[in-house]
Amino acid sequence: MTGTTAHLTAGGHGPGADGAGRGDGPGDPAGRRMAGGTAPLRGLPWLVWRQHRLVLGVLLTGSAAAAVWGAVLRGRMAGFIDAHQIAGCSLISLVPRCEGTQEAVGAFRAAYHPSLQLAELGLMLLPALIGVFLGAPLIARELEAGTHQLVLTQSVGPLRWLAAKLALPALVVLTATSGLSAVFAWLWRVGGDEVSGSYWYSTLGFHSLGPIPVAYALLGLAAGTLAGLLLRRTVASMALTLAAMIVLQSAFTLLRPHLMPSTTLSFGRDAAVRAPDDSWVLGEGYTTRSGARLTAEDMGCRPDGDHGGCLREHEVTGRFLDQHPVGHHWPLAWIEGGLVLALAVALTALAFRVMRRRHG
Structure with a gap:
């Protein structure tokens, strides 16, 4: 960068002849020197x-x-x-x-x-x-x-x-x-x-x-x-x-x-889980008869296996999806x-x- 604080003279202004550095002569036409003799911050x-x-x-x-x-x-x-x-x-x-x-x-x-x-x-x-x-x-x-x-x-x-x-x-x-x-x-x-x-x-x-x-x-x-x-x-x-x-x-x-609570969408056990186009999906999973929330990883149910039997084994009653809607x-x-x-x-x-x- 050009210029350093060293360009200031003792009066707080740049150096110059005829009082320009002192702020009390032709070099200070605006009268920027204050009455007390100190240079202002401006x-x-x-x-x-x-x-x-x-x-x-x-x-x-x-x-x-x-x-x-x-x-x-x-x-x-x-x-x-x-x-x-x-x-x-x-x-x-x-x-x-x-x-x-x-x-x-x-x-x-x-x-x-x-x-x-x-x-x-x-x-x-x-x-x-x-x-x-x-x-x-x-x-x-x-x-x-x-x-x-x-x-x-x-x-x-x-x-x-x-x-x-x-x-x-x-x-x-x-x-x-x-x-x-x-x-x-x-x-x-x-x-x-x-x-x-x-x-x-x-x-x-x-x-x-x-x-x-x-x-x-x-x-x-x-x-x-x-x-x-x-x-x-x-x-x-x-x-x-x-x-x-x-x-x-x-x-x-x-x-x-x-930073703020998310909202939860609930679905039936066999229903397709779909979030609005503009929502921020945070997670999804299953709800059980006891009210517990489980993810697919928690249950270990395989889509290519007996998926329905696995859901019944864990007493799954529905599905949930946590999201931040666009209003958040x-x-x-x-x-x-x-x-x-x-x-x-x-x-x-x-x-x-x-x-x-x-x-x-």
């Missing part, structure tokens, strides 16, 4: 932008380009769906009006599923990339080069310096990811779930919708900043941030089905998003605590 956001303008600029420009691409893709997907009347249809559907549309749905998936999956993958990876290339170098580069020492000897205290370093990147990250999430949700409403085969509960799909990409992006920024403060080495901080984001996202993926999507997303955001706030608070203990 000079630091400009410096942060100067230091990290490449990454911030790429993030903003890339987000804008992705939004335009998403709008074009949405128009093409909508045109195909309308022309073939396959809205809400899947390859194997329970919806009567979708009968005979399998060929059109297959053609739609062949044409647009790769693009939709690419967008999902990008939104899932973006938080880790933000943490690695923006969060980790944010403080680590200053500490590694020693340029932070100049700022900490001036009127700008360490906590105000850290707040200024975080504020602008956090604002850019929030703006970019919120915009991308909104555009993807707009795109998803046309061709998501059944038609495309990319379901809301899939790992890629869930990480791309609603508050999830925004919360994880802020978590990546917080995790990278804290790693930089602790390790004080840029490359090591980037590696630790990447590992931490992989672990955290994997852990929440495992926790996700249990947004509650699950907001619960997980809230937990992730709370973790981001906790890591940010810890970063300030580390800064206070190390630098006063």
